[in-house]
Amino acid sequence: MTGSMDLPAKGGFSFDLCRRNAMLEKKGLKVPGFRKTGTTIVGLVFQDGVVLGADTRATEGPIVADKNCEKIHYMAPNIYCCGAGTAADTEAVTDMVSSQLHLHRYATSRESRVVTALTLLKTHLFNYQGHVSAALVLGGVDVTGPHLHTVYPHGSTDTLPFATMGSGSLAAMSVFESKYKEGLTREEGIQLVAEAICAGIFNDLGSGSNVDVCVITKGKTEYLRNHQLPNPRTYASSKGYSFTKGHTEVLSTKIIPLKQKAEVAEGDAMEE
């Protein structure tokens, strides 16, 4: 154990617990489920750029783990990515590609292109043969114009004028297929995306809570967090529970005062 502590981590995945975990599984202990993002994520291209939308529910099996999570991830100032699938995988892969794009911007002194992000994502996902379970809707506007792509966990991609992914994708796609047309205005685009996400929220059990929208145009990106809140919490009683002091039986109490940290002022530089 000391040996592996001395070397700094080289980055990437480490497989040293796999043998132990396989042994536990053979003994009959089932592996726990990971937090998934159930999800409805959508994107569409309108006349000036791209609109992305997502719901905000994160599930752990049948339980709602987070009622207001963020599924629209930042990749570059002009590129955003919605993620469905295993939450840790979508967060890690979008963070990693976002950092790689930033370094690429420093190296090339140019604004990032959507196809760059696309290629970085698809090569990473293909290398792990679908085990990194991230299904993404990538959209952005660069010098070549607005682009919208979908990326599947095994590494395949599609380029589309409108796209939906996640468990609520069928509900959202039905809205797009009936109402999408080319040359939508900004308001029409936001309205259509919100409608598609709401279709997923109300009809798919894996999606719920609020609607997040992100509008990307040439030179400007607007992240409308909680653009619509169609599921407010109305059942809470105004009084709430109140427990009087001393209600709970306590066996022992220990109170430790926190020491205030002393600020050490830097001394003046020595005069030569």
Next chain:
Amino acid sequence: MSIFEYNGSAVVAMVGKNCFAIASDRRLGVQLQTVATDFQRVFKIHGKLYLGLSGLATDAQTLYQRLVFKHKLYQLREERDMKPETFASLVSALLYEKRFGPYFCQPIIAGLGEDNEPFICTMDCIGAKELAKDFVVSGTASESLYGACESMYKPNMEPEELFETISQALLSSVDRDCLSGWGGYVLVVTPTEVQERVLKGRMD
């Protein structure tokens, strides 16, 4: 039986007015047999940052030791304590590194930030962070804890009321879970002091 249910655990954290509370049960079991009734699940990282680890007890202790090691190195290099948000990212990275052979733990991180703003977050066993403004739960009793906290929580509670609320939520939830309970341990942290209390609960 799931690996998470091997030892049994319940950990919960709640945000109050310029303070936070983190609580856990005290049982350590081997499937259905109880082996200890004073098991520590909430660990101190520094004066204003605490880590609660539910799940497989051996992984919880290993993860705690690795994190304390990394934090001590950070303290030596940076000459200051780690901010809670930074620590959460560190835990998330450490867990995701083991994506295909994970630690079977669900951490809860609770701390007071720069201007004593409370911060809580939880993650699943591969590091998917979930930041919350009200409460976070983990462990075998998590489903009951979700229900109890959802109804009992109120925003901006003072430390005394926060202690009572989190204790009642914890005790009522572990009473509905065979694998956790046997007492409770609650820590309430304010900018000036830390209050540690051991609760009396049902020992069954």
